[in-house]
Structure formats: structure tokens, C-alpha cells
Amino acid sequence: MVRIDKSGTPVPEILAPGEEGHQKTENMKLDYDNGKRTFSFSSRIYGHKTVKETLKNLQYHKCCFCEAKITHISHGDVEHFRPKGGFQTSLNERLTKPGYYWLAYDFSNLFLACQICNQSYKKNYFPLANEGQRARSHHDDYRQEQSLILHPEFDNPEQHLTFEQEVIKPLHGSVRGKETIKRTGLNRKLLSDRRFERLKIFNVLALIARNNLPNMQEARELFRQMALPESEYSLMIKSNFPDLVQV
Numbered sequence: 001m002v003r004i005d006k007s008g009t010p011v012p013e014i015l016a017p018g019e020e021g022h023q024k025t026e027n028m029k030l031d032y033d034n035g036k037r038t039f040s041f042s043s044r045i046y047g048h049k050t051v052k053e054t055l056k057n058l059q060y061h062k063c064c065f066c067e068a069k070i071t072h073i074s075h076g077d078v079e080h081f082r083p084k085g086g087f088q089t090s091l092n093e094r095l096t097k098p099g100y101y102w103l104a105y106d107f108s109n110l111f112l113a114c115q116i117c118n119q120s121y122k123k124n125y126f127p128l129a130n131e132g133q134r135a136r137s138h139h140d141d142y143r144q145e146q147s148l149i150l151h152p153e154f155d156n157p158e159q160h161l162t163f164e165q166e167v168i169k170p171l172h173g174s175v176r177g178k179e180t181i182k183r184t185g186l187n188r189k190l191l192s193d194r195r196f197e198r199l200k201i202f203n204v205l206a207l208i209a210r211n212n213l214p215n216m217q218e219a220r221e222l223f224r225q226m227a228l229p230e231s232e233y234s235l236m237i238k239s240n241f242p243d244l245v246q247v
């Protein structure tokens with residue numbers, strides 16, 4: 001997981017003020033004030049091809065949690081960081097409604113995620129450090145919340161997560177790092193196996209780069225490239241080879 005920077009990217013038109021997503025949000029706010037607590041949402045709007053394309057480009061076609069490149073083999077999900085329909089704080093708990101209905105069409109709440117991180121692990125799970133700060137409607141300020149799952153833009157995952165070989169770990173015992181790993185399945189076996197395949201190659205390249213062997217420059221250039229945000233599993237490379245990823 002690495003930070004995703006949306007700051008230089010315009011909000012897709014369908015989610016912009018006055019457009020369809022915005023209008024639906026305003027209607028839901030009125031409905032909430034009239035007592036409605038269960039809402040339906042239109043994937044045609046939040047999952048519109050312009051939204052998805054924008055997220056793909058912003059995230060270099062990588063899942064916002066596991067950093068796998070996904071779009072060459074799957075469509076990927078438009079994931080709501082704060083669950084739109086309802087939330088759970090533990091997996092055995094029933095869904096609490098409403099969810100963050102007013103953020104369903106808010107671009108800051110949307111990310112591209114792989115189906116396994118999104119549908120098999122994170123689902124509607126959204127625990128907070130302090131449940132008393134939870135925003136329960138559009139009248140509350142959700143920015144006061146501290147979610148235990150790291151936000152891919154407003155948090156810097158590199159301050160909470162690190163790697164030892166292919167295994168992701170909380171950095172300095174970060175509770176939020178630990179919860180993020182658990183709730184998005186970042187150490188699931190097939191994902192770890194895939195990272196290990198990548199790591200084996202880079203462990204050999206590190207020998208070349210650190211020992212002035214022939215092709216040292218080429219090896220160093222590969223480390224530089226693999227630490228860039230567009231590269232798959234970039235945090236694993238940065239964590240394992242801090243001396244080799246400097247520009």
C-alpha cells in the first residue's frame with residue numbers, strides 16, 4: 001500500500017457539483033432528514049467509466065491496498081473507503097445502517113481495488129479508534145474520525161507499514177497498520193507467494209548492485225524503477241532495499 005495523490009486530478013464530471021452524483025446525494029440528505037435510513041445506490045454513477053478510468057490512471061492500474069496491477073486481468077472494483085450502505089466494526093456484527101450514504105458519490109471516498117481486497121476482506125468493515133467520533137449522518141464531520149484502516153490518500157501508509165522480505169508488517173507496532181493488514185488480507189498466501197517470486201529476483205539483483213559486479217548500473221536502475229509509485233509492490237522493494245532505491 002502506498003499513498004495515492006488525487007490533488008492534481010479534476011473530479012470526474014458525473015460526480016462534480018450540480019451533476020448527477022451530486023443531485024442524488026442532495027436527495028439522500030433530504031430523505032435522511034425525513035427519516036429514511038436505508039438507501040440504494042447507482043453503480044452506473046460511482047462506477048461510471050469516466051470515474052473508473054480516472055482512478056486507473058491515478059493509481060497506475062494498481063489496487064489501492066495490495067499494490068497488485070489488476071486491470072490487465074480483471075476490471076477491478078470502484079471501492080468506497082467509507083462503506084456507503086452500512087458498516088460493521090467486527091465481522092460477527094450485524095450491519096449498522098445507514099452507512100456513509102452522503103459519500104457514495106464523493107470522489108475522495110472512491111478508489112480502485114482488486115476484488116479480493118475489496119469483496120473478500122474489507123467488505124463493509126470500518127472500525128474506528130474512537131467509536132464516539134463516528135459520523136452517523138451528513139450533519140456530522142467524518143473528518144474527525146480516525147479509521148483503523150488506513151486511508152489511501154489522507155494517510156501515508158509508509159508511516160504505518162513495512163516489509164520483512166515478502167511479509168508485510170506494522171511499522172513501529174502501528175495499530176492502524178496492523179488492522180489494515182488484517183482487514184484487507186495483505187498477507188494472504190497467494191499474494192505473499194506472488195511477492196516472493198518478485199523478491200527472489202531482486203535479492204539476486206541486490207548482490208549485483210551492492211558488490212560492483214558487471215551490470216551493477218542496470219541493476220541499480222531496476223531498483224530505482226521498482227520503487228516508483230507506478231510499480232507493482234513498490235513498498236516491498238523500498239522496505240527491503242532502502243540503500244538501493246535512492247535516485
Ligand SMILES: [Zn+2]
Pocket residue numbers: 063064065066067068113114115116117118
Ligand atoms: Zn488488492
